[in-house]
Amino acid sequence: MVDKETPQDASNDKASAIEQSDKVSGYGAGGVETVISVEAVTREVARMSEGVPDAATLEKLAGDNIFVSIENLKAGYGQMEILHDFNLSVAKGKSLCLIGPNGAGKSTVLHSIFGFTNIFSGKITIDGKDVTRQKPNDKLKNAGIAYILQDNSVFPNMTVEENLWMGGFLKDKTDEAKEAAERVFQKYDRLAKRRSQPARVLSGGERRLLEISRALVMNPEVLLVDEPSIGLEPRFIDMVFEILDDLQNAEGKTIIMVEQNAKKGLEFADIGYVLVSGELAKAGPGDELLADPDVGRLFLGG
Amino acid sequence: MSEYIIEIDSLSKSYGGVIANKDISLKVKKGGITGLIGPNGSGKTTLFNSIVGYHPVDSGSILFSGQDISKFRVQEIARLGLLRTFQQTRIYAKMNCIENMQVSIPHRKAGFWDMFSSRDETTIERAERLLEFVGLYEKRWLRAGDLSFGQQKLLEFAMALMNEPTVLMLDEPTAGINPTLINGLIDRLKRANEEFGITLFVIEHNMRVIMNLADHIYCLAHGQMLAEGKPEEIQNDQRVIDAYLGAH
Amino acid sequence: AEENTILLGAAISLTGKYATAGNHAKIGYDFAIDKINAAGGIKVGDKTYKFTVKYYDDESTPARGGQLAERLINQDGVQYMLGPYSSGLTKAIAPVTEKYKIPMVEAEGASRSLFNKGYKYLFAVLSTSEQYLASAVALAAEVAKKNGKDPKSVKVALAFENDPFSLDVRAGVIDDIKKHGLTIVIDDKLPRNLTDMTATMTKIKALKPDLLVVSGHSKGAGTATRQIAEMKLSIPMVAMTHCESADLVGKYGATADGYLCATQWAETLTYKDPIFGSAAEFNDEIKKTYSDYADKSVPYQLAQASAAVYVFKDAFERAGTLDKEKIRDALTKTDLATFYGHVKFSEFGNNIAKPMVLRQIQNGKYNVVAPTDFASHKLIWPRK
Amino acid sequence: MERIWANIQIMIDIPVLTLGMVIDGLLIGGIFALIAYGLALVWGVMNVKNLAQGDFVILGAYITWWLYHAGVNPIFGIPLAFVALWFLGWAIYKTVIYRVIQHDLFTSLLATFGIAIVMQQTMKIVFGADEQTIALNLESYGFFDDLLTIQPTRLIAFVSAIILAIAVITFMKRSRMGQAIRATAQNPRAARVMGIDTEKVYAFTFSLNAAICGAAGGLIALIWEFQPFIGLIYSIRAFVIVTAAGLGNLAAVIAAGLGMGVIEQTGAFVLGTEYQQAIVVGLLVIVLLIKLVISSRRREVVE
Amino acid sequence: MNKSAATFALYASILALGIILPIYFPNYVGQMTVMWMMVVFALTWDILGGQMGYNSLGNIFFFGAGMYASGMVQVGMFYDLAKYNDAAGGGIYNFSFAQYFTGLSVGFVVAAIVCVIFAVILGRLVFGLRGPYFAIGTLAIATVIGELVSTWELVGGGQGMSMPNYPGDLGEAKFVFYTMMFVLAISTFMFVRWLYGSRFGLAINAIRDDEQKAEGMGIHTLRYKTVAWAIAAFFLGIAGAIYGNFNNFFEPIDVAFPTTTFGIFMVLMVLLGGKGTLWGPVIGAILFHVIKEVTWTYLLNLQWVALGLLIVVTVVYFQEGIMGWIMRKKPEWFGIRVEGDKQRLGDMK
């Protein structure tokens, strides 16, 4: 097993030079010394965690006015169980960030909430309503959940404009969707320039922007966001987090997010969950986790 | 032969009305690690696609080891030892990880009858070692399509190493990868570069990665070359900061 | 009762492109069997037997036909075969029956190429296909002469489906055209799935033939009739096969008037036999028994199928044994008057005792106009 | 070769005849386009390559024919066929197609092939194997001494086909359902995230296609002979047209449909009718080859 | 019993069955011949369709091409082909024992070679097509060629061609053709088994999963594709040659290039058995053939309905095929793991 827990030669002046300069936005800068393999992370987490936090602890952590909650969820794909007895609670108007190694099951949590997985047992409630067995297409209408997928989800042959309109598909009046689209264009010149071109010609980052703004057209209650910053240029990453911040704080939306850019994610979120191998390893307020040296070493890249 | 393995001279590419690349000239040093950054939509992926032959270019030349490859097709270019990974991951979804690796051996060295040769042990061993490194050893029998997004990305990277390319072009290799693992990736990239002499050409948005990795960086904006230089230079270049990095 | 049956086997087209005609044939077989059984069955030596048939569906494909024949013989123990529908299928099955030395009396495979292979166990009650439309050609030449014209000036258009049966009819027609010295101006072959003949009809518009000959099973007959009217073609003489099974009169009424239709048999002919009575009686009884034919004319495909069963009965009774070799020998010596016409086989197995007749649709009726000996009505020329 | 030249000579000498064939080709091409359009719809939206397309058509023809014999004028019979096939399409979707949508090419090809077989046999049992047609026996319009004839039934069929096509296209562009259909075609998962009930969209699309075929079948009953087993040739034409025109592009589908009608008629005239079938399919091969050449210049493949 | 012994026992028993069955059930030899042919169909289709992801609907072309090639050679070596095929020409043609078997062996070789050449040439044309375009393109080619052959007078056009009669005892003939078909099926199986175990198998799997990626990785995709098709063509060509003689008569549309029957059955059998697997096509072909023959015997007139329903039911409820189903239930039999040796946090303490 490649187990390189010993830090590499730290006298890398290039890296430390960058660490000093605080100018870089987006992913931030930093050293790259800590090299740990995935198995090692799993093992370390197992060693350090005080056991899987139980539902009560999580509720306490979430505070009052619980809006989204998951109880003892077992879910996966086909016959395969990915999430084992997973619990989650978020209060209304709060945000939660899931971090964890690749393949831990973070996206699967979001998939399960929206109804893209096989749910073996457990319960998902939103605002007290049981939505466990609701079909995906009813989630937005009945439960007010919007989902920004991790991978590509634009309609490639529709224009950018039409894509935004589709965001308001459930609206009774098409005009409202159109107005919302105009507002987006005012905000993002980048998209405005491409408004009548098919979405397939957008670059990776432009698509991401489109996907995020499209999800907001319906003015949802809960936002599921899977790695919003993936593929975005540094300035946009900041911008996206500003948008999310605005949504949460000014508009009172509840946000559940997955983010590999854990530093950013935990900075932003009220609560952070660390997910490993389909189980919750650690939970706590975002800034607390951020300060936790173990979390830093194992998930933030040192 | 010159010290540069890829030399691009005033390359232009447009899609209908959209000019994705305009008069791009750049050089990738043999045995070095070159970075490519730039805002979203500035034409980085387009440039990669032009180099490896995914579409015809409008004008300009691309030299690989002194040979013009701007008219070559994908496979021919790949067989020269020029390999790229994709921004949107691509692996062989229905095959398991080991098979994914096995089939990624350097085919350019294969003759006609090698098609029918058996699957040898040394290849499998090498595959396992590489999988172990990216943390997929436990998953080696799993269908690659069932891996998570990040795991697929790692697998693709391992496959690229398996291929022993001369030049490896990576399109945002660390997007969606856990930060700790990113460190490992960088380490491995550096070792691949040092030990096997694989030239690297990397697109990244993650400054932590590119600044630590590259020894020379190009920055595109609006399809044009904005700046080039050493990491420190780029980082402090006002144009780059304005157009891309942003400042607090 | 078990011992007292004679099992006949048949692969017949119940599905696929020959399903229509195949069903006619099957009804013909069934009807004859019922009739013969009801009339006391078959007396072989001092025993009486009844016929039963084992059918398989060959789906109108030769490949299937060959296999099914093999199966009938090997697995179902069939010793005597009735024929399938169409020449193509018969071609596929004849080598099998020949291989196992199983006598087959067939009623629907008219291609003459069946009868130059030296088959010894194949017998056909119908006239071979080159005779189908030969009398039409002769008639056209005759009319031309009567009108004081050189037969050479008679322009003929041919439209034949590209399948074994129609191509055989065509071969006969071409021989006769050569014989009478007419001129071919159009020679189109129709693909098997054809539904539209505009291209051929347009050529007819351009070249104005005096005689159009069409053969392409019922689809060909129907399509041609329809499009001749739709494209307002005036052709003095039109001859085709399968008029009855295409139900031209029923579908197209007056527009089909004047067409010449080749037929193996017509209910107006004066043939008769002790089991089925006269041709007319046969006709009436079919209409009575099968409501499908109540307001349609009974196709000859049905009649000849019945005749084939009757020929078997006769052979069994003359042979006085169930031995298939003896039956074959008896079949070679057949000389039998039936409601369908006289049956007598050449050394190759085709019936040489019965002529083809040509009927013309006159005011919605099929009237026999040729050959002259059988004609009940006079030819109306030109058509309109 | 000589024959071909002679035929071309005729076309040049008597241009009215050529015109006649072209007009006729356009008239029947309208119907082909309609069927192909339906196919493009299910193919594009659901990725279902419907081999039973032609059998839906034939069933539509039978329904119209049956109603005609029961005394219903085809003017009403054809809409009834449309409705009947709508429900059949819906039923087939709910029993079979919903299971095959997200699977690969062959699952849907085979499922619909199976459906086609069952439909053919059932039609044979119910309606018999005879060729049928609705012979209105209307007098054709003749021009230039009847050198050019236009058949009223074909004209009616063409006009109805065009009206129906326009109606469907407008529906797809304007209506909410149309919008949902287009979105689902491009990215079903994203569509679900937008709150679109993709199941409903699929069921609707499949029913709509069946209904279009039903109406087209009614038109076919007016102009040709049909029998239970002839559906395949209409399926093949639809596939040829859609392949040539590409999905997503409606105008191209209609143009290709009309073009196919014309080429079929004139091609058969020039080369000989025996090549008519070969022309239809050969055309497809040629279109594909052209696509290949073009795309290989672009360093691409035909996908 | 260990794995290789089990495999050996399996092979041995199949071989034994193939030899014993026709002796005990001589009346079913014809159907068994066709059954082995179906196995060849399914195995060769799966090389492209299942393993390489190129769903051809036109493979049947090679079957017909082989049939015609060998037919033309067998007759043409001794007689004037045009005259032989002229239906109106009459005349009886006899083939001596030596003539017959010389013709047969030369015919088979020519059939195989011609088909391989066709595969290489056609491959150049069609391998630029993907997905449905490939399927329809190949179907179109097979159909066009069928139509063209039916206008080709030299080989009898739409009339078709009758093959020379077997010179010996006719009962013996069926065993001869049975043996040929059986040997062909076994050889095909052994060949593809070896093929999938080699690097070739991996490469065509890679092409199936993502061809662009494979190209980008430097795999000689066109070379692999062409060779794969040529292999399929080789075996299909010989199957066609055998079948032409076995059936004694063939014509272009329904026998030689039956795109809508055998051509579709190929795919169906593979799907039934499980595509992309070694045994799937074999099991699928045998099962399909048996079911088909049984319905033909006992459900006369409804056999097609039964077949149609079988197809629908298979596709709807049994999509991964029999082998796929077994693989899902018992993945360990195949060395496939569904789940990595997954660690759970709790277990590690």
Ligand SMILES: Nc1ncnc2c1ncn2[C@@H]1O[C@H](COP(=O)(O)OP(=O)(O)OP(=O)(O)O)[C@@H](O)[C@H]1O
């Ligand atoms: N469609 C699928 N079928 C079967 N298994 C799957 C599927 N998708 C994901 N998995 C498995 O589920 C596990 C969790 O996947 P998930 O996508 O939730 O990970 P993740 O935490 O989002 O990782 P990443 O950060 O890489 O996106 C992985 O081990 C993967 O192998």
Ligand SMILES: Nc1ncnc2c1ncn2[C@@H]1O[C@H](COP(=O)(O)OP(=O)(O)OP(=O)(O)O)[C@@H](O)[C@H]1O
């Ligand atoms: N196929 C295409 N057709 C038309 N325009 C395209 C196409 N592909 C890319 N473009 C346009 O070209 C520009 C450059 O795109 P490219 O994908 O190269 O950007 P990028 O630098 O890789 O961006 P990102 O970091 O977001 O991935 C974009 O504005 C995009 O809209």
Ligand SMILES: [Mg+2]
């Ligand atoms: Mg994820």
Ligand SMILES: [Mg+2]
């Ligand atoms: Mg990019």
